Amino acid sequence: MKEELTKNEKSKLKKIKIQLKKSAAKHAKQARQATDIAKASEKSSELHNQQVDVIDKMLDEKKKKRKKAGTESSKESSLRDWFKRKGAPGKKGGWVDCNTCRKGKCKPCGRKKGEKRAKYPSCRPTPAACKERGRGKTWGKKSKKGVKESFERIKKLVREELTN
Numbered sequence: 601m602k603e604e605l606t607k608n609e610k611s612k613l614k615k616i617k618i619q620l621k622k623s624a625a626k627h628a629k630q631a632r633q634a635t636d637i638a639k640a641s642e643k644s645s646e647l648h649n650q651q652v653d654v655i656d657k658m659l660d661e662k663k664k665k666r667k668k669a670g671t672e673s674s675k676e677s678s679l680r681d682w683f684k685r686k687g688a689p690g691k692k693g694g695w696v697d698c699n700t701c702r703k704g705k706c707k708p709c710g711r712k713k714g715e716k717r718a719k720y721p722s723c724r725p726t727p728a729a730c731k732e733r734g735r736g737k738t739w740g741k742k743s744k745k746g747v748k749e750s751f752e753r754i755k756k757l758v759r760e761e762l763t764n
Contacts, residue, residue, distance in 0.1 A: 697721040698730035706730065 605613070696706035699719045709723035724730050 695723050695725055696727050696730065698724050698727075701727060701730050 695709040697709045697717075698706065699717070699722050700707040704727065706727045709721055711717060711721070722730075
């Protein structure tokens with residue numbers, strides 16, 4: 601036996617049916633948008649990975665090209681060969697004191713008998729190698745800052761002892 605629905609119940613069911621259709625359509629649209637966003641995100645991450653790979657390759661190439669002063673070249677097979685290095689063709693010697701370089705000219709490394717210099721020699725195989733970063737001006741010296749700090753600390757301790 602079937603029960604008949606009243607007009608009021610039928611209208612309520614009709615409204616519910618319409619609401620369900622609308623929400624189903626809305627959810628389908630949201631699902632499409634979510635998949636579109638996921639695809640776009642995937643594409644952007646792929647692009648990002650490609651950019652990172654390109655940058656890594658560029659950095660690797662740059663590292664290969666850069667040579668530090670004193671690194672072994674293909675011609676040099678031993679330490680003896682490294683010390684025999686000369687400067688530019690036609691020059692009498694290569695080893696120079698970087699502390700004496702003025703306007704592209706440097707004095708040879710080492711000191712002549714009786715010669716005095718202000719600093720300890722900083723020798724490199726060529727004047728061009730003096731441009732490379734090395735120990736530089738602070739070689740073999742203690743920092744003034746550290747000396748001042750320790751002097752101030754000692755002063756403070758003495759004052760405290762005298763007041764007590």
